[in-house]
Amino acid sequence: MSTSDALWAYRDRFGDAFGRTYFRRFGPGVASSVGIGTYLGEPTGAVDDASREAIGLALRSGVNHVDTAVNYRCGRAERVVGEAIEASPIDRDAVVVATKGGFLPFDGERPDDPAAYVRDRFLAEGIVDAADLVNGAHAIAPDYLEWSLDRSLDRLDLDAVDCFYLHNPETQLAERSREAVYDQLEAAFEALERRRVAGDIGAYGVATWDAFRVPEGDERYLSLATVLSRAEAAGEAVGPDDDHGFEAVQLPFNVAMADAFTRRNQRLPEPSDADGGANADPVSTLEFAHEAGLSVVTSASIGQGELASEGAIPADVDATLAGETPAQRALNFARSAPGVTSSLVGTSDQDHVRENVASGTFDPLGASAFDAVFE
Template sequence: MELSSLGLGTYLGAASEAIDAAYVEAALAFAAAGGNVFDTAANYRGGRSERALGSAFKALPRDSFFVSTKAGYLPVPEADSGESPRAWFQRVLEGPGILSAEDVVDGCHAMTPRYLAHQLDISRRALGIQTLDLFHLHNPEHQLPHLGADAFYATIARAFEACEGFVAEGKIRAYGVATWNGFRLPPGQEGHLSLARLLEAAVSAGGGKHHFRWIQLPLNLAMPEAFLAPTQPMGGAAMTALGAARTSGLSVQTSASIMQARILRQLPGGFAEAMGLQTPAQAALQFTRSCPGVATALCGMGRAAHVAENTAVMGLPKLEPAALEALFG
């Protein structure tokens, strides 16, 4: 399947039935417009985003779409349940032996094999899918300052071993890391992720035919580091995250392509028109989807009206690298 250059994200929105219904409508409109990549996470909207996509997927042939989800952050109990987070943790995770308090980093993040397996099975049920296309460790760099580099990459190796097991069991096709700061920061800065060390962990977990195939990182006109900043030492050279991924044979999803619409207020007047586009959102998406090495630019689309506006760029030729660089003077 050829993946669409835009993907529908599901991070934003209240945990309500109205937003659930809007996401179902948006997902079906996105598919009708030619989009086939959907991204979510176990903790998005308390798990409701996965379930909303699952409702939409019932109307779509399984071979017509690609779905990625994530695990790492602890979900929280339903807001109206009356259950405290501590009571929920003991009942759902600690009591059954899935996760201990010692396994939780910074009170909110875990990547133990048993916890990942638990979250993956919840996601598969919510999405109504036996085999997920892509399973990400969610912002794994959250643990890096707390563990230190050596312990962190050992934790990653164990998580990757678990993911190789999920592939063998037919639960996922590939795995990756969905990051925020990790690939944007330079070496030596707290929270920097080394793609080279992640690849070493993947080879350790799965050999030369490992299934670590994807990374996800933010990329937009206000956060262009993945395209411009040489943050990744690779083969004796300093490379951008996009360049290092391309050299390593990894595919890339970008998040925050319009930065939850905040970037649209920062663009100068006439910017979209100068690019031959009608709206600032289209201009921002055209930049991100055009960056070399980007497979799919993810964008939150919780309403069908957003889908119609954003998907208009999917049929356009991508900008040349020189034109992209010229945007930054």
């Protein structure tokens, strides 16, 4: 697991090469505001090799935040992350490693019949109960998450991960009421609190796609205040004190998907609010997270490559951003949003790693300048 001393030492080693606020508070110390993701790519040996080299280069260049998931690239992504860290001259405790559980993973390749694979591998073996499964591929039941975390630690070949996300919990809303999903989250958080106490994870959070971006009345909406209150209840239930390990939120954010900043869909409760803030004035997800002391990690920071082309960023916005390439300017837009801790970019191309790292040599927009983009 990462340590405060090692994270700060990494910052001291690389910080002078980057612009203002490149390293930001995360976990027990600080981490780079440019992170490397591992979602994209076919489940092949060639992509494994390229991804391993890309992660290794990132670690040696000032990027110490690596994000993955148990299901990415049919389970290969986690293995590659672990191999890259093992081979790196950068100590493990100077790297923030995050993974996710929720979607059922394949084992190295996509099966010819995914439904049959799920029946034989997960249902028949009792890893997940059919009643907990949504869309044939998603579960956040505590027993399944325990299995998923153990699977991740094994594939990563690590004793612990720094952050474990529940992956797209809004998926459960396809078949359950919102209140039932909140109950599921609390049960899941209690399981993760126990694993935090055991030292298997440093913290946990939720990695979402729609939940915190859509309007309050949307069928895929979740209240961050309620999610946080369920984590607080889990912390009180598990102990050893009444603290909790819910520390991070991951969501898509870029110049074309700026809802987390522009849409006021979350409500900050006052300490005395019995209704959980239901009647409070709404704020954006980024403002809520900042006020609640949560780290925000952005996914799709350059729109999975779509914003890396000339003209993809609106000209008036592009003119405000620092960077030599569209990808750098898009990434710096995401990093500039008030409340953002780190912005992820997935790549297995070493030239793209260098381009992404170089974006951090430019200063991000200040809060007032970022606000002005939307005026």
